[in-house]
Amino acid sequence: MATVLYITAHPHDHQASYSMAVGKQFIESYRKSNPGDEIVTLNLYDLDIPHIDADVFSGWGKLRSGSAFNELSDAEKAKVGRLNEIVEQYIAADKYVFVSPMWNFSFPPVLKAYIDAICIAGKTFKYTEQGPVGLLTDKKALHIQARGGVYSEGPAAAFESGHSYLAKIMQFHGVPSFEGLFVEGMAAMPDQAQAIKEKALEQAKELAKNF
Numbered sequence: 001m002a003t004v005l006y007i008t009a010h011p012h013d014h015q016a017s018y019s020m021a022v023g024k025q026f027i028e029s030y031r032k033s034n035p036g037d038e039i040v041t042l043n044l045y046d047l048d049i050p051h052i053d054a055d056v057f058s059g060w061g062k063l064r065s066g067s068a069f070n071e072l073s074d075a076e077k078a079k080v081g082r083l084n085e086i087v088e089q090y091i092a093a094d095k096y097v098f099v100s101p102m103w104n105f106s107f108p109p110v111l112k113a114y115i116d117a118i119c120i121a122g123k124t125f126k127y128t129e130q131g132p133v134g135l136l137t138d139k140k141a142l143h144i145q146a147r148g149g150v151y152s153e154g155p156a157a158a159f160e161s162g163h164s165y166l167a168k169i170m171q172f173h174g175v176p177s178f179e180g181l182f183v184e185g186m187a188a189m190p191d192q193a194q195a196i197k198e199k200a201l202e203q204a205k206e207l208a209k210n211f
Contacts, residue, residue: 002094003038004030009100009111011045018183019146022200023099026144026181029208030097040093044110049086050079052116086117091124095140095211096175098166102147106162115169124173134174141170141178142211144204148187181207 006027014020031039050056059076063069072080090096100107118124125132143166151160163180170178183200186193 001036001038002034003040003092004095004097005090005093006039006041006097007044007099007111007114008042009044009098009108009114011108017101017146018186018197018200019099019101019144021197022146022181022183022204023097023144025201026142026204026208026211027097029205030211033209040089042114044108044114047086047110047114048082049110049113049117050082051113052083053079055079056083083117083120086114087120087123090118091136093139096142097211098141098143100143100145100162102145102151102160102162105151105159106165107145115166119169119172132172134172137174137176139173139175139177140211141175142181142207143167143178144181145183146186147182147184150185150188152182152184179207 004027006023008020008023010017010020012020014024027039031037055073055075056079059072059080062072062076063080069077069081098111100111106112121127121132124136125134127133143163145163147160149156151157163182167178167180181200181203183196186196189196
């Protein structure tokens with residue numbers, strides 16, 4: 001049995017969001033094809049994700065210096081402890097499905113906060129004499145993203161920095177399989193928006209069978 005983290009970074013639900021609608025289709029199809037797997041849904045907008053701030057840096061510094069966790073301040077304990085919970089949940093899973101819209105050529109800041117929480121040395125990567133090495137070499141990941149314009153090809157592709165950044169993070173973590181499913185062009189071609197959505201829903205169904 002595999003554990004799937006279904007990670008959504010959108011303030012709207014599947015009725016108002018293209019990415020969430022395609023994500024919902026994917027995870028429902030995946031569940032049918034893999035009834036024994038555990039699917040854990042993480043709505044990042046409802047999740048407590050501490051930002052990496054002065055308390056976190058000071059807490060980490062104390063721990064590296066040999067202090068016990070109970071010697072940290074209350075603020076340090078709360079933030080460092082919560083960040084550890086997030087990364088432990090992440091590394092315990094087998095598969096990741098990220099769902100996000102494209103905002104300003106990237107993704108919502110809540111997803112960046114989550115990425116910061118899971119990029120922890122000794123957990124998802126390690127430092128070596130040859131440089132950093134990813135530790136999650138037995139995982140696989142998918143990013144479902146809706147984009148008003150077309151950014152997978154043509155001149156606009158140079159502006160895309162959300163999926164490409166997530167691809168770098170997956171590579172950094174050592175994840176060997178990372179795919180993208182894009183719902184794009186609805187704002188640029190509103191008369192084709194429904195057809196674009198329907199095509200993406202069908203792609204989600206097919207992709208889920210072998211994910």
